[in-house]
Structures are given as C-alpha cells and as structure tokens.
Amino acid sequence: MKYQTQKIAYWYFLAAMAVFAVQVLGGLWAGWIYVSPNFLSELMPFNIVRMLHTNALIVWLLLGFFGAAYFLVPEEAEREMHSPMLAYIQLGILLLGTAGAVVTYTFDLFHGNWLLGMEGREFIEQPVWVKVGIVVAALIFLYNVSLTVLKGRKTAITNVLLLGLWGLALLFLFAFYNPANLSLDKMFWWYIVHLWVEGTWELVMASILAFLLLKLTGVDREIIEKWLYIIVATALFSGILGTGHHYYWIGLPSYWQWIGSIFSTLEVIPFFAMMSFSFVMVWKGKRDHPNKAALLWALGAATVAFFGAGVWGFLHTLHGVNYYTHGTQITAAHGHLAFFGAYVSVNLAIITYAMPILRGRDPYNQVLNMASFWLMTGGMSFMTFVLTFAGTVQTHMQRVLGENFMEIQEGVHLFFIMRWVSGLAVVIGAILFIYAQLVPRREIIEPTDQYESEGA
Amino acid sequence: MREVMTKTMARNVFYGGSLFFIVVFLILSAHSVRYVVTKSTANAELTESVARGKHVWEKNACINCHTLMGEGAYFAPELQNVMSRWGVADDPEAAFEVLKGWMEAQPTGIEGRRQMPQFNLSDEQIRELADFFLWVNQIDAQGWPPNEAG
C-alpha cells in the first residue's frame, strides 16, 4: 500500500462482499421458489425476495466500484485522498440506506408512504429517503475523488473512471422522475438502467480493467491508455443509441427498432475489444505477477462479459427476434451472464488484487480463490445455458403457439431445477471467495502446474 | 518515426463522438416524448384514477413477479394485455369485477402452484388498478405482444 488512504477501500470491499453474500443467498432463495412455489410463500413472497436479490446486486457492485476508486485513485493521482473522513461518512450513509431498504422491503413498512415507503419501480424500489441518501453519498464521493484527481496527476484511467462515476450519479437523478404516463415512465427509466449498464458502468469497468492490466502485466501505460480510449469510445458510440433496443415495444416510435437493432449489434464491439485487449496485454506483458488469481479474474471478466453481454445480448437484440423473445427466460439468461461476467467479475478481480495489499500479506497464488472462480463461472455458464433452453421453449410455446403462460412454466420445471443446482454452485463459489479473501494467512494448498497454466 | 496514434487524438475523438451521440439521443428522445403524448398513448384518457392505479401497481411491487410490456420479473404472466385476455377490455365495470374476484381469491394455497400474495386492496384501489390496466391495454406498442398469451 503506497498511500495510507487506500485503506478506505478495505472497508468498502468488506461491505461489498457482505452484500454480495446477501445477494447470492437471495438468488438461491428465489430460485428455490421456482422449484417449490409454496416455500414460505406467505412469509416472503417471490416479489420481495427478488427485490432483495436485484437491489443487493446493484448496491454491492456500486460499493465495489467506490472501493475500487478509493484504491486506485490515490495510486494514479499520486497523492492521498482529499478527505478519508468524508469517505467513511459516505460508506455509513450507504450502509444505513441499504439496511433501511432491506427492512422496508422485508416487513413492508410504511406501505404507500411517499417518503418512507417502498417505491416499486423495478430496481429503483428504494424509498425516497434512501434515494436522497444515495444522491448525498454520491455527491460526497464525487467531491472527494474529483478534488483528489484535480490536485494530483491526471491519467486516462482516472479520467475515464471519473467520467463514468459522474455519469452514473447524474443519470440516477431520473429515479426521482416518475410520470403518470407509463410509456414515458419506461422511456426515462431506461435512461438509468440502460445507460448505467451499457454506458457509464462500462467506462468504470474498462478503467478498472486497464488499471489491473497495467499493474499485473507491466505493459507501458501509453499503450494501455490508448486501448482504453478506443474501448470506451466504441462503448459509448454504440451504447448510447443502443438504448433503442429497449424502446421497441413500450409505445415509442418504430424507428427505434432500426436504431436499436443496428447500434446494439455494434455493442458487441467494445466487449470484444476488452477481451482482445486483456489477452494481448497479458501476452505482451513481461511481468510475472505473483497474484495469479487477480489475473484470472481479470481475464475471466473480459471473456465472460464478451459472451454474456456481447453474444447473449446480440442473440435477442434484433427487433425481429426480440418481438418473440422479449420478456422471456432468454432475457433472464442474458441478464445473469452479462452481470456476472462484466460487473461481478471485474469487482472480484479488483478485490482479489487489492486485498492482499490492503491486508499487508503476500499475494500468494490463492488457489482457493481460483477454485472459486471456476465454481462461479461454471455455475453461471450452466445456468445461462439452462435458462436459454427454457426461454427458447417458452418463446415458441407462448409467443408463437399462444399457449398459457403458467402451463408453459410448469412444462419447463426441469430447467428450473437445474438452474437452482447451478445457482448452488455459484453460492458455494461466492462463499469460498469470501473465505479466501478473509481467512487464510498463508498458502493453504500448494499450487500445482495445472493451476499455474490456467492462471497465466 | 511518426506516431500512429496520439493519446490526445484518442481522447478528443472519444469526447467529441460521445457528445455527438448524446445530442442525437436527446433529439430523438424529444421527438419520442411528443410521439408518446400525441400518438401512442392518446387512445385513452389518462385520468386521475389511472394515475392512482399506477401507484397501486408500484407500491405493491407487482413488477417483481409480473412483466408489464415485457419488463419485469418473468415469474408471473404479462399484464399489459390482461384485460383483453379476460375479455373485458371494453367494459370498465366488468374489468373491476373480474379483477376484484381475482385479487380476493389470492393466495390459492394450491400445492405446487406459484402463489400470489393477498394485498388487501380496498375496492377503490382495485377500481384504480383496473383503470390502469385498461389504459395500459390501449397503448400502441408496435403490435406487441404477439398474441393474447402476452
């Protein structure tokens, strides 16, 4: 740890991992309700469990992003964070808001209250007071980080990272706008959801990846930063108008079908570029960094993001296809692999890289961590295949033959059982990951050659 | 040797290009808002009751099981065209009655069936929710969903 204030990241990463655990357990629960629909259905209905699952995901990814920023900004700007105090206050606000949201959802407190009650638009269900808290926390964060960067060295990595974080904070303001007209509601709702995950978050992901590759491979900063600009340029050029692929069937003009189809097809390019970038850098790199697990996660993130976000996204993005697949299990398949590949993995990569440094121990080969990578990635890939099959069957039966939704769902029950089993593998992987970060103080399992080659 | 690519140029193209696409996106958004207001949702009047019905829909987190216009949780049926599916799209009174009957029968408790919670809605709320579904049913969504199954 070169700078004292990088230690802030440690607490953010701890919080992120805790919420990560909540998220995957919530997922396991929701998956079990698919298998056994009566399971505690009066106590915790599916909608509440699902809210916890998705909201926890968003919260921990953001905590991870903030942590990543606190870890890499001092190193990039070559100075201490402007104010560690503010960073901890921000963390406090975020955790309070998270706890508040969880309690509100679970017990449905203050039902219908405009300030304290749950709001109920997908992913932005947080009560208004939590939303305000998020904005305050974001402002504190941006103030703190921007000031640090402005006073210190400015690099392409911090430029892109800050742009991404500023963008995501500003776009969140649309969460306060809820028009009575459902079509307008949906249109601006996607300003948050799409422009986060296929716009600003991609900037954050690319900059974290660039930072990791810079450290892990030892390739020249010049080269890395040029790649970074090409990647983020193609990401925004395709991603902004790519929003059109959500505008096909919500009451917007028909031209979005063509804009959406063309631009979101091109959204594959930045993910392909990120994958090529990672492998080319590792291949060119001269450094043999001891933290093999971090490298594995970084390469894994780029690769699985390409398949999950790129390939699986393209599968159902053309409007002729989407007309039939929209809102089926195909979407769920894509959503799971895309989020895992792009944002979960990149967070776990930076945590894997930073934790040994933050805890002042050796970055040994971390075989346990690498095992958790294969468990999670394997589980998630299998889940994606299973849901894709279920979605294909559903699409045909429901959208082409016009059969009843519930009957089809019962028909694909077997797929939901297999999905739950693969989910279990992911949960075990996640717990193993957290264990590997926090508990071992030395190498537990001596690395074999096999792991060596997989990590390289 | 000449530099093939400078960081300044890469940065400028990135910023300039992004700005360009943001402008294009905003122009199209403005046009779309007008289209929604004057065309696609102009088939039925957006009354106070519809607006309140939308809040009933939201405060009970319906979207976390159902989908509405294909967006939501895929756990329970699509509801944009639910009033057509029930055959009451043109009859607000019948729409209210059918929805009331449905809501009050939940949860069914049938073993092995997905359960919908009991939301304890008042008659007024059920009427507003029905009005909301009737209004949503009127949105011109480019011919989606493909059939009554939603």
Place this chain on the structure above:
Amino acid sequence: MTDQTSVLDELPGDLMIWVLIVSELLVFGAGLLAFLGMRAMDPAGFAADQAALNRVAGAANTIVLVTSGYCAARAVNAFDHSLRAMRLWLAAAMGFGIVFLVVKWYEYAEKARHGIGIETSDFFTFYYLLTGFHALHVVAGLIIFALLMRWGTHRNLEAGAAFWHMVDLVWVLLFPIIYLVH
C-alpha cells in the same frame, strides 16, 4: 502500438480517426442494407414513396459535398506554408457544407408541406433516419472546422478533413441507394 513497426505505419492520419471511420461505415452500411432488405419486401410501396424525393437536390448535393471535400483537403496541404490560405480553404469547405445543409433543409421542408414525416412509412423512416443522421454529421463537421480555424495543427487538420471525407463517402453511397434504386 508505438513500440513496434507494423502495417499501421502506412496509414495516413491518426489511427483513432480510422477507428471512427470504420465504425461509421459499419453503421451506415448496416442501415442501408436494412433499407434495401425492407425494400425487397415491398418494392412497389418503396418506389411510390421514392418518387416524392427531389433527385435534383440530391444530385446537386453530391457535387456540393465532393467540392467541399476538395477544399478541406487543400486546407490541410496549405497549412504547412500559409495559415491564411488554410483558413480560406477551410472557410470554402464550410461554405459548401452550409449549402449542403440549406438544400437538405429545403428538401425536408418540402416533405413537411406534404405532410410527410418519419412515421409516415418504412421508406420515410429510413429516409429520415439515414439522411438525418448524415446531416447531423455535416453539422458536426462544421463545428470541427470552426474549432480548427483557431486550434488547427497539422494532425488535427488531417483528422478533421478525414472526418469530412468520411461524411462525403457516406453520402456518395447513400444518395444512389435511397434516391435512385427502384
């Protein structure tokens, strides 16, 4: 990229601008092919709508734009010996660009008078999307040139002119397909 000699070295101008050119060609290329694909399903309807276009205006604009491209290229060449000449050539390029937009405006206004809009038919959806997106590139080019008047370096000018030639190139492909193919 910098530490190796590669085939990229022979490429004129900055690599980043070529990344841009290729992406734009992909977008317009996909759009034009989609247009032709839709046309294949309804050739008669497309032909009827196409008859409402002003071919003379389109043809004139081709000449306006290639001439403007010439001026832009000359501005790059002029930079090395005379800043004044560079600015004059650039101003000429901008002048032709503005003429292009005026003609375009006239075409759109003519359509609007006949009650034709972007949602009128598939043909006009594509017509407005493709020509509109292209026209916005012309506007962007004019802004870039205005900036280059003040902050032109050889590399910047080269990049700005390359952007302009790309806009040119797209029009040359777009015009016959939308205005003439029937």
Place this chain on the structure above:
Amino acid sequence: MSNTILTRALVLLIALSMATTAFAGVLPDAGEVFVLTVLVLSGLKSFVILSDYLGLRQAPTFRGGFTAFLVGFLGLAALLYALPFAM
C-alpha cells in the same frame, strides 16, 4: 496528397456525378441495368474518395481492405435489389 492529385480527383468525382445524373435522366425507369450502373458509379466515386481524399493511395493494404468492403457492400446491395425479382 499533392494538389495535382486532389484536383484530378475532384474533376473525376464531378464527372462521375454528372454521369450518374445524366444516366438517371436518360433511363429514368429501367430496372437492373440502371441500378447496376448507378451502383458501380457510386463505387468508383467512393474509391476515388478513399484513395485521394483520404490518402489511402499510400496505404495499399488498407485500400485493399476498404475496396473489398465496398465491393462486398455494393454486391450485397445489388443482391438485395434483385431479390424481389427472384421471388
């Protein structure tokens, strides 16, 4: 590119555009021949812009790549144009 080459390119481009216009005037409604000619003319114009305006004359590898793209694109365009006749 030298000024001479640029001027030659401009003359060529204007001549090709004129040819397109003249051709459209002579054969306003003739199907395949007309369309193929117009597409070839636009391909030639694009080639001139790529070579001389954009300077790919000095980068033969890339000019080859772009030419292949052009040929592929116009070929596909012609195919799509001809599709209704085949159906």
